[in-house]
Amino acid sequence: MPAQGGVAGEPDTSRHEDPAESVLLAERCARAALTRAAEPGDVRLGQLLAEQGAQWVYGALCEGRPLPGVGERRLSTWQTRIEEARPEEELAEVAALGGRFLCPGDREWPVQLDDLGEARPVGLWVRGRCSLRFAALRSAAVVGARACSGYGLQVAAQLSAELADRGWCVTSGAAFGVDGAAHRGVLAAEGLTIGVLACGVDRAYPASNGELIARIAERGVLVAELPLGAHPTRSRFLERNRLIAALTRGTVVVEAQVRSGSLVTARRAAELGRYVMGVPGPVTSQLSAGVHRLLREEGELVTSAAEVIELIGDIGELAPRQEGAVLPRDLLHPRCREVLEALPARTAVTALSLSRRLRMVEPEVHARLLELGTLGFVERQGGHWQLTRTCEDHQRVTERSLNCGDSVKR
Known part of the structure; x- marks a missing residue:
């Protein structure tokens, strides 16, 4: 039979086999039988496997010997169930299904299961x-x-x-x-x-x-x-x-x-x-x-x-940041955005009044207004500045949203 993970052909133990392979078969049969005896995740069985080994535990159950640290009720259940185990036949049956029985130490055994400690599976039936x-x-x-x-x-x-x-x-x-x-x-x-x-x-x-x-x-x-x-x-x-x-x-x-x-x-x-x-x-x-x-x-x-x-995942496997659509105003210089957001939606104002509101010197406010004008955000009305129609509509929607939020807070 293969050295790892499964049974090929009939598991006839009367054959002359390599000694190491015979030991492996005995271990595999013992663990296969124990999956029928105990419930998954039984910590006491895990401790016994670590202390005594699967073949010793299996032999003790078959012979009716007591197991250290196992109460009478649990021991009786294990002994009753082990009588139903037919490990060699079951290994052949799973092989016929295209499957195998894995033991800790097999090449196919996922080593992360060892993190379960004493609750680690006795073995795994796999297809x-x-x-x-x-x-x-x-x-x-x-x-x-x-x-x-x-x-x-x-x-x-x-x-x-x-x-x-x-x-x-x-x-x-x-x-x-x-x-x-x-x-x-x-x-x-x-x-x-x-x-x-x-x-x-x-x-x-x-x-x-x-x-x-x-x-x-x-x-x-x-x-x-x-x-x-x-x-x-x-x-x-x-x-x-x-x-x-x-x-x-x-x-x-x-x-x-x-x-x-x-x-x-x-x-x-x-x-x-x-x-x-x-x-x-x-x-x-x-x-x-x-x-x-x-x-x-x-x-x-x-x-x-x-x-x-x-x-x-591995280091560097980063998810792309999810961001909203880029709006024209997102590309403005921060000081330009400040001036634009300070302009009222419906009325025209002077650069001086904006400078007082923003606590920004008037020449800089004027320069920013000129920039915004060339980009189509604002227009000049004599000595006053106001939002263009498209920008005004957007500003009005923004103000309504903010006012709604304020009313909820109040």
Whole structure:
């Protein structure tokens, strides 16, 4: 069998194999079985793996021996579940699906998962032709509400497609709503996406996303901690979220209520030192209330892929500044703008009265008025100056806006 990441052909242990390869197979089988015994993110199992090794823990469970620091109830559950494990057969089954089982230390293992410490996955069941490690190197999570609005669907799809166009992988949970829109946006842009499941990689959950999940397996990567055939539960969804956070450089939340699983992903990302970002929505929408709280407390506001990449990308990958249209008056010298803005909208005034209002010497005011006259902003009426018709209309609109603001303040 290959030295890294998977099983080729029938895993017949009766064959004469290279000793190092036999040890690797034993380790892989032990870890595959343990993904069936314990729930994802079990810290005590992680501690035992670090202290004793996977083969020792697996052997102890098979033989009914006690495990240090493991209570009777948990031990009984692990022992019951381990009886159902068929690790060699399951490794062959996932290989038949075009997948593999990854262990820490494999070349394809994403080393950023090690940041989870004792809650690191025992192993990962993976489907897809792409390397999980390489896909996760430049990856951003896009998550959000399942029952999202049309705005949320549009933003998630567009943001994800833009990230894909810029060479970034988008990771999400293949669920309804924002997750599904994020994956579809990437696939439409012919980019790379990672779907992290709370069930086995041979199952489609939700079932109505079956076609989407199949496309992710074909053109991206499907990942799960749970073995083949495993079904999702609420706790498994929550633990799945920590994988999404750990695999990526940052998490973007698009629509989330105050109590939302996507905010759990954001919190996990913050705990791991990853960037946490949110896309704002209407202040009247409860679907964005959780995002707005996130932005107030710890998140970065983003509205485009360029702004996401500026945070999580390499040095120098800056988003272009968004500015309003350049108006003719924006090109004026600052002192010219002062004089222009001091002119009343409807009446003509002298240079002397303007100099007093601006506390600027009269010769300079006069010089600025001459400049403005050549540019068509003002015109002379005897010894007085006034705005031209076009400039007067603009000034009147500006004054109305300012007066409206003043009335609100009052």
